[in-house]
Amino acid sequence: xxxxxxxxxxxxxxxxxxxxxxxxxxxxxxxxxxxxxxxxxxxxxxxxxxxxxxxxxxxxxxxxxxxxxxxxxxxxxxxxxxxxxxxxxxxxxxxxxxxxxxxxxxxxxxxxxxxxxxxxxxxxxxxxxxxxxxxxxxxxxxxxxxxxxxxxxxxxxxxxxxxxxxxx
Amino acid sequence: xxxxxxxxxxxxxxxxxxxxxxxxxxxxxxxxxxxxxxxxxxxxxxxxxxxxxxxxxxxxxxxxxxxxxxxxxxxxxxxxxxxxxxxxxxxxxxxxxxxxxxxxxxxxxxxxxxxxxxxxxxxxxxxxxxxxxxxxxxxxxxxxxxxxxxxxxxxxxxxxxxxxxxxxxxxxxxxxxxxxxxxxxxxxxxxxxxxxxxxxxxxxxxxxxxxxxxxxxxxxxxxxxxxxxxxxxxxxxxxxxxxxxxxxxxxx
Numbered sequence: 001x002x003x004x005x006x007x008x009x010x011x012x013x014x015x016x017x018x019x020x021x022x023x024x025x026x027x028x029x030x031x032x033x034x035x036x037x038x039x040x041x042x043x044x045x046x047x048x049x050x051x052x053x054x055x056x057x058x059x060x061x062x063x064x065x066x067x068x069x070x071x072x073x074x075x076x077x078x079x080x081x082x083x084x085x086x087x088x089x090x091x092x093x094x095x096x097x098x099x100x101x102x103x104x105x106x107x108x109x110x111x112x113x114x115x116x117x118x119x120x121x122x123x124x125x126x127x128x129x130x131x132x133x134x135x136x137x138x139x140x141x142x143x144x145x146x147x148x149x150x151x152x153x154x155x156x157x158x159x160x161x162x163x164x165x166x167x168x
Numbered sequence: 169x170x171x172x173x174x175x176x177x178x179x180x181x182x183x184x185x186x187x188x189x190x191x192x193x194x195x196x197x198x199x200x201x202x203x204x205x206x207x208x209x210x211x212x213x214x215x216x217x218x219x220x221x222x223x224x225x226x227x228x229x230x231x232x233x234x235x236x237x238x239x240x241x242x243x244x245x246x247x248x249x250x251x252x253x254x255x256x257x258x259x260x261x262x263x264x265x266x267x268x269x270x271x272x273x274x275x276x277x278x279x280x281x282x283x284x285x286x287x288x289x290x291x292x293x294x295x296x297x298x299x300x301x302x303x304x305x306x307x308x309x310x311x312x313x314x315x316x317x318x319x320x321x322x323x324x325x326x327x328x329x330x331x332x333x334x335x336x337x338x339x340x341x342x343x344x345x346x347x348x349x350x351x352x353x354x355x356x357x358x359x360x361x362x363x364x365x366x367x368x369x370x371x372x373x374x375x376x377x378x379x380x381x382x383x384x385x386x387x388x389x390x391x392x393x394x395x396x397x398x399x400x401x402x403x404x405x406x407x408x409x410x411x412x413x414x415x416x417x418x419x420x
Binding site: 004007008010011013014015017018019021022024025026028029030055056057058059066069106111113 | 205208209211212215216219246248249255259317319320321323324326327330344346347349350351352353354356357358360361364365
C-alpha cells in the first residue's frame with residue numbers, strides 16, 4: 001500500500017509537470033499569454049502614421065531601459081493612424097507629458113520597439129493619457145525609394161548608375 | 169529474386185500484423201481505462217522514469233541551439249530572433265523527434281524486454297490458463313502508459329530546451345531578455361504548438377505499439393528477448409523519422 005502510494009504520488013507529479021510544460025508552451029511562448037502577477041502599471045496611447053512591423057509584446061524603452069510593453073495595436077478610422085497602447089511599469093511614473101515616442105528597429109533585421117525621449121514639461125503622463133509627439137517607423141522600402149529618387153535627381157540621366165528608367 | 173520477394177512479403181505480413189495488433193489494443197482501451205491504477209503504474213514506468221534523460225537531453229539540445237543559432241544570427245545582426253528560432257525548432261521538430269527516439273531507447277526497450285521475458289518464462293501463457301486476457305491485463309496498460317506519457321515528455325523537453333537556449337543566449341551571450349521572449353511570442357503561433365503535440369501523440373502511439381508488439385510476439389528464448397529489444401529500437405527510430413516527414417509535409 002505504502003509503495004503504491006509513493007508510486008501514485010510520483011506519477012501524479014509527473015503528470016502535473018507535463019501539463020505545466022504544455023501550459024507554459026501554449027501561454028508563455030505564444031502571444032496568447034496570460035501575464036501572471038501583473039506588476040502595478042499604467043497605460044498610455046500614442047498614434048503613429050506608420051508602425052512598420054511593430055508587434056504586440058514589443059518593448060517600450062527609455063534610454064535603452066525597458067519600461068513597458070506594447071499591449072494593443074489598433075487602427076483609428078477617423079485619423080487613419082495606428083493607435084498603440086503601451087503598458088508602462090508604475091515605477092516609471094515621471095515621464096513628462098510632452099515626451100516623444102518613436103519606433104526603432106533592433107539590429108538590422110530585428111523587431112521593432114518604441115523608444116521614449118523625455119520632454120521638458122512639468123506635468124507627467126498618467127493612465128489613459130496620449131503621447132502627442134510621435135515619429136513613425138523607419139520603413140526600408142520608402143527610404144530606398146527616396147534614396148533612388150534623390151540619386152537620380154542629382155546625376156544626369158546618362159551616367160546614373162541605378163535604375164535609369166526611374167528618371168523621366 | 170525469390171529471396172527478395174520473401175523478404176518483402178515478410179515485412180508486409182509484419183506490418184499487417186502490427187496494424188491488426190493496434191486495432192485489437194484500441195478495442196480493449198475502454199475496458200482498460202477502468203483499471204486506471206495499472207495505467208498509472210505504466211505512466212510511472214514509461215514517463216516519470218524517463219524524465220531525467222529527457223530533461224538532461226533537452227537542456228543540452230537547447231544550449232547547442234542557443235550557441236549555433238547565436239553564431240548564425242549574429243552574422244545578420246538579428247540575435248534577438250534566437251528565441252523564435254529555438255522555440256520553433258524545439259516545439260515543432262526537435263522536441264517530438266528526440267523525445268520519441270530517447271523514449272524508444274529508454275522505455276521502449278524496457279517494455280519489449282519485459283514482455284519478451286514474460287513470454288519466455290511462460291507468464292503470458294499462465295495468464296491465459298487462468299482466463300486472464302494477457303493483452304488486456306498486461307499489454308494495453310503498457311501501451312496506454314506510453315501514449316499518455318509521450319506528449320508530456322515532449323512538452324517538458326521543449327520547455328527545458330527553450331530555457332537552455334535562453335541560458336546561452338541571454339545569460340552568456342547577452343541578448344536582451346525582453347526581446348528574446350517578445351520575439352518568441354510574436355513568432356510562435358498556437359498552430360506550432362498543436363503541431364508539436366500532434367506529432368508527439370502520433371510518435372507515442374507508434375513507439376508504444378512497436379515496443380509491446382515486439383515484446384509480446386518475441387521468440388520465447390533468451391536470444392528472442394534480445395532480438396525483440398534490438399528490433400524495437402531500430403524499427404521505432406525508422407518509423408519515427410518516416411512519420412515525422414509525413415506529418416511535417418501534412419502540416420505545411
